[in-house]
Amino acid sequence: MLRPGPVEQTATATAVSVGHLHQVFRDAYGCGPARAFELIRLARAALALQRNHLSLAEVAAEFGFSSPYHLSRRFAATYRTPPGAFRRTQPAADAMWPVRQAGLLPLAHLLP
Numbered sequence: 001m002l003r004p005g006p007v008e009q010t011a012t013a014t015a016v017s018v019g020h021l022h023q024v025f026r027d028a029y030g031c032g033p034a035r036a037f038e039l040i041r042l043a044r045a046a047l048a049l050q051r052n053h054l055s056l057a058e059v060a061a062e063f064g065f066s067s068p069y070h071l072s073r074r075f076a077a078t079y080r081t082p083p084g085a086f087r088r089t090q091p092a093a094d095a096m097w098p099v100r101q102a103g104l105l106p107l108a109h110l111l112p
Helices: 007-013 018-029 033-051 056-062 068-079 083-089 097-101 105-110
Strands: none
Touching: 007 018, 007 033, 018 033, 033 056, 033 068, 033 083, 033 097, 033 105, 056 068, 056 083, 068 083, 097 105
8 A cells, every 4th residue: 555654754764854755755856745745546546446346445555545536526626636536537648747747757666
C-alpha cells in the first residue's frame, strides 16, 4: 500500500524544517509535498484502473485512499472525470499527465 509519511518525518529525514520543505516543493513543483504525493498516488491509481479490473475499493486501498468515495472525489477533481468513466472512456489516455505536468515524474520514480 502506498501511503504518505507525515511531512514532519520527511523534513527530519532530509534535515530541513517543515517550512523549508514546503517552500522547496512549491518552488520546484508548484505545490506542497502532500499534494505532490497525492498526484503520484492518483496517477498510479489511474494506471491501475486502465490495466486491470480491480474494484474501486481495491484501488483505493492499494494506493492509500481512505475509501472509494475519497478516491473518487480526489480523482474527479484532478482528472475531470470519475474513475469509472475514466476506465471506460479513457483506456489509452496518459494516466500520468498530472504528474508529468507538475514536473513530478522524476520524484514518482523514486517512491516505492
